[in-house]
Amino acid sequence: MAKQEIILLDVWASMYSMKVKIALAEKGIPYECKCEDLNNKSQFLLDMNPVYKKVPVLIHNGKPICESSIIVEYIDEVWNDKAPLFPSDPCGKAHARFWADFINKKLYQIGRKLYTTKGEEHEAARIEFMDCLKLLEGELGDKPYFAGESFGYLDLSLIPFYSWFQVYETYGNYNFDYECAKLIAWAKRCIQNKVSVASTLPDLPKVFAYVQQEYYIG
Numbered sequence: 001m002a003k004q005e006i007i008l009l010d011v012w013a014s015m016y017s018m019k020v021k022i023a024l025a026e027k028g029i030p031y032e033c034k035c036e037d038l039n040n041k042s043q044f045l046l047d048m049n050p051v052y053k054k055v056p057v058l059i060h061n062g063k064p065i066c067e068s069s070i071i072v073e074y075i076d077e078v079w080n081d082k083a084p085l086f087p088s089d090p091c092g093k094a095h096a097r098f099w100a101d102f103i104n105k106k107l108y109q110i111g112r113k114l115y116t117t118k119g120e121e122h123e124a125a126r127i128e129f130m131d132c133l134k135l136l137e138g139e140l141g142d143k144p145y146f147a148g149e150s151f152g153y154l155d156l157s158l159i160p161f162y163s164w165f166q167v168y169e170t171y172g173n174y175n176f177d178y179e180c181a182k183l184i185a186w187a188k189r190c191i192q193n194k195v196s197v198a199s200t201l202p203d204l205p206k207v208f209a210y211v212q213q214e215y216y217i218g
């Protein structure tokens with residue numbers, strides 16, 4: 001392949017950006033990371049993602065690709081000679097996409113309520129968030145990874161959330177080791193066995209300190 005210019009616009013604590021970083025690491029693709037300040041977005045970000053104005057954005061040889069799931073699919077398609085992220089059968093692929101969509105839409109939104117709301121709304125989010133984790137735990141079953149024996153798209157879509165688990169556990173008043181032990185074991189397996197994951201995820205206390213500072217709700 002001819003020389004590639006690959007730039008990633010990201011924010012270190014963004015779970016969406018982490019997904020893309022893990023995919024790039026799985027494929028062994030070197031890239032330049034440009035960290036954005038979301039309170040003062042660069043003109044470059046606004047030009048590259050004029051519709052949503054969000055990170056992550058992958059810029060491949062000058063062409064922007066937006067939305068984390070679309071970026072990961074793009075990476076898997078372009079660099080298809082190594083570490084396939086999706087199952088090859090259409091049904092397995094659709095299944096992985098379904099759960100990744102669930103994670104993007106539900107888990108993120110409800111998880112956010114744990115540290116941004118109080119009272120009844122918080123209590124409802126607390127219950128719903130655990131229900132989501134239980135659904136995901138059921139989907140994992142007794143397999144080492146979501147698709148079976150090897151790490152793939154669904155693992156990559158969920159594992160960034162683990163870096164926020166101290167936040168969810170503290171603000172949601174959970175005990176994850178007790179309440180979703182299988183999911184915690186899976187997360188530790190991903191970190192232990194996958195350099196792409198271990199080298200991407202920030203430390204849990206760092207994320208916790210960031211949320212405490214950004215979202216203090218009294």
Ligand SMILES: N[C@@H](CCC(=O)N[C@@H](CS)C(=O)NCC(=O)O)C(=O)O
Nearest residue numbers: 014015016038054055056067068069
């Ligand atoms: N659906 C998007 C969500 C990306 C997203 O929400 N990014 C956040 C950072 S985690 C962002 O850039 N927020 C800036 C804003 O909302 O203005 C994706 O999957 O890439």
